[in-house]
Every structure is written in C-alpha cells, then in structure tokens.
Amino acid sequence: MTSPVSTAELIRDQLRRSRLAAGLSQEEYGKRAHYSASMVSAVELGQVVPNHAYLSRADEVLGTGGLLVSLRELGRREGEPVWFRPWLEAERAATQLRCFGATMIPGLLQTADYARAVFRLDLGLTAERVEELVSARLERQVILDREHPPQLTAVIDESALHRFAEGCAGVMAGQLRHLVACARRPHISVHVLPQGVGLHAGLFGPFILGRSADGSWVGFLDNQTGGTAVDDINEVATLLGRWESLRSDALPRQQSIGLIEEIVKPWI
Template sequence: MSEQVSTAELIRSQLRRSRVTAGLSQEEYGRRAHYSPSMVSAVELGQVVPNHAYLKRADEVFDSGGLFVTLRELGRRDGEPVWFRPWLEAERTATQLRCFAVSVVPGLLQTADYARAVFRLDLGHTPERVEELVQARLARQSILDLEHPPQLTAVIDETVLRRFAEGCAEVMAGQLRHLIECARRPHVSVHVLPQGVGLHPGVAGPFILGRSADGDWVGLLDTQIGGTVVDDIEGVATLLGKWETLRSDALPRQQSIDLLEEIVKPWI
C-alpha cells in the first residue's frame, strides 16, 4: 500500500489549514459557510464526507478558485477501481438510472457503514484501501444531490434486506432506515422483489443501466472480480428486457416502503 496521502485526507487537512490560516474558529467558519460548528468539526475529523455543496461553499469562503471541488472530483475518480472508471462518466451524466441488486444494496444507496462492511469482505483490501473505497462510494452518491439529479429506480431482491446476522444487525438496520429515507425522495424509487417470486431473470447477477440526455442506454455488469461496461445494441437490449421483467415482478413503491419498515421494525 502506498504511503501517499489519500485525496480524502488531503481535502480534510486543507480545509482545516485554510480555516486556521484565515484565523477562523470552527464556529466562525460555520457561520460564514452556513454550516453548524459540529458539522465543520465532523468534516475535519473525517467523520463526515463533505459533499459537493459543502466544498463549493468552502471554495467561496476561502476564494480558492474551485480547488476543493476539483480535488473531490479527482478523488472520486481515483478512489474507484480501474475497471469501474469508464462507467462513472456515463453515470454522472445520466438522466435515468435503473439498477437491480441481488446480493447487496446498490452502491448509490449504501450507507458508509454498510459499504465498509461490504468492502471488508475482500480480504485483499487493507484498512486504508477500504476507507478509500468507502469515501469514493459516498462521493459517487453526490449525483443524487444535484440540482437536477437523475431519476433512480432500484429493484432489490428481498433476501438482500434480511441479512441481520449476529455482528451486522446494527449496520443492516441503519442501511434499511437509509433506504426508506431514499425511497421517499421524489427522484428515487425503491422496489422490493419479494422472495415469493422464486427464480427470476436477475439470478445471473446485478446490473445497472444509465440513460443519457440523448436517449442512449449503457449498462454495467458487476462480477466477483470486476465489471463490464455494456454499450452494444444487443447487450443493452438484453439488459433492458431483463429489467422490465424484474420491475414488473417487484412490489409497487409504497408497498416496498411498507415492507422495508416491517423488516427493520424489530431492530429499531
């Protein structure tokens, strides 16, 4: 593992350095940036990942010429695995996103604790690499906070939501509460594929589809060792066909939220 400072750590240290150089306390800076002192402290300690809006405001307060926003974009790209980077641009500019999850919650809807638990399953990852991947995943989710975010529709196999084994119940409960919050956002729809459906076209694996402003679709197949971007007409048509079947078999939006609340209720 390289001992170079990660982009996330660089951003945190430079935010603090800029504040101190400007002679501002956390409370004074928070007042100027319109954030609470506790939020400023959490960002500087690495407890909260600053989103685009936070860093844009920092650039304005410190008159840094867009430095922090640029660093965040570089970190978002560098933190992701090499095979994933071609998909990032398509995802970033998509007007619609459709994802199917059969094993874990979709990355765009994961909490930091859940993402961390998932990345730790790869025994080849050092603790430092796990944190890099978590920060990159959270940064990737910022597209849902854009002024004009993509319309995200997710279909999640019910088995994904019931993994409350000993040692991960708290993480799962937090993840399900987050899913419920996301599902109530106007541009996010979460649909549960009930266990009673049995075998379905998604058993072969998860995938995500993105639609550009021009109306073109591109897909991403996720595998155990990487992923494959699908942009040929036949491949995309196959994924769209699978998607339509899975979406039609899934529960409606409100019924899905009701089921999520039912599943998490014993763990609250």
C-alpha cells in the same frame, strides 16, 4: 523507495500547513470556520473525511483559492476504481436509471455505514482506502439530489433485506430506514422481488442500466473483481429484457415499502 502519497494525505497536509501559515491554532481556526476544535483535529489526523462544505469553508477562511476543493475532486476520482469510471460518466448523464440488486442494496441507495461495512469485507483494503471508497460512493449519489435528477427505479431481491446478524443489525436497520426514505421520493421507485418468486432472471447477477437524453441505453455488470460497461446493442437488449422480467415479478411500490418497514420493525 518512498510510498506514493494519497490525495487524502495531501489534503490533510495542506489543511494543516495552511492553518499554521495563517498563524491559527486548531481552536482559533475552528471558530472562524464554524467547526469545533475536535472536528478540526479529527480531520487533520485522518479520523474524519472532510466533505465539500468543510473544504470550501477552509478555502475561504485560509485563502487557498479553491485548492482544497480541487484536491477533493481529484481524490474523489482517485477513489473511484478505474474500471468503474466509464460507467460513471454514463450514469451522470442519464435521465433514467434502472438497477437490480441481487445480494445487496444498490450503491446509489446505500448509507455510508452500509457501504463501509461492505468495503471492509475486502481484507486487502486499508482503513484509509475504505474511507476513500465510501466518500466516492456518497459523491456518486449526488446525482439524485440535482435540480433535475434522473428517474431511478430499483428492484432488490428480498434476500438482500434480511442480512441482520450480530454486529451488523444496526447498520442494516439504518440502511433499510434510508431505503424507505429514498423510496418515498418522487423520482425514486423501489420494488422488492419477493422470496416466493423462486428462479428468476436476476440470478445471472446484479446490473444497472442508464438511458441518455438521446434515448440510447448503456449497462453495467458487477462481478467479484470489478465490473464491465456494456454498450453493445444486443447485450443491452438482453439486459433490458431481463429487467422487464424482474420488474414484472417484483412487488408494486407501496407494497414494497410496506414489506421493508415490516422487515426492519423488530430491529428499531
């Protein structure tokens, strides 16, 4: 029995077939698409995951009628774990988002390198699957760049900011610099829950809440093997209560930014 072909493999195969059908070498195609031959080669070999701009340009140059972009959208959905998809629909429609990061930076604020390092902790994932998940995570963050983005407020336990160690210090430094840049955006507010707080409501675990245009709230709970979307009115009320407790214990916005900058300073 043959193994199923991933969407990423289909995209690479279609890119190569379409380029050859057009009678173009990698270098010739690169010149027309405004990419280097080494970039074209890396994409076709699976060493680089092509983004929307790359595939949109490929559709234009190769005359594939939007096929490659459509395959990427399919691949993005494939990259999202099935258990996460119900929450993603609510997240994309939310006008306000509130998230608590207990042990790591929330997904909406992660860099590609940080997300990649986190996914690699799961030894059951292939390198290709890791890249699919990283791409899906970055696609998820697109909602923050919309013309009318949701208002995102994040509370992050300070312990998540100190995970500097040999082999990952550079990744952490890049992540914290990115976090500061995000926190300075008008629609994003980041608050650090200082270590001196002691026991707090966030010890029950990370979560995220989304408020839709009609004023209703839904939540999502993370766990070791997946996650659960929450829409029961009583459970949502519990999460909102815990959120208020965490937010009141966290540092103000500017003080939080200052603390993050102090933490990353020795590593720059």
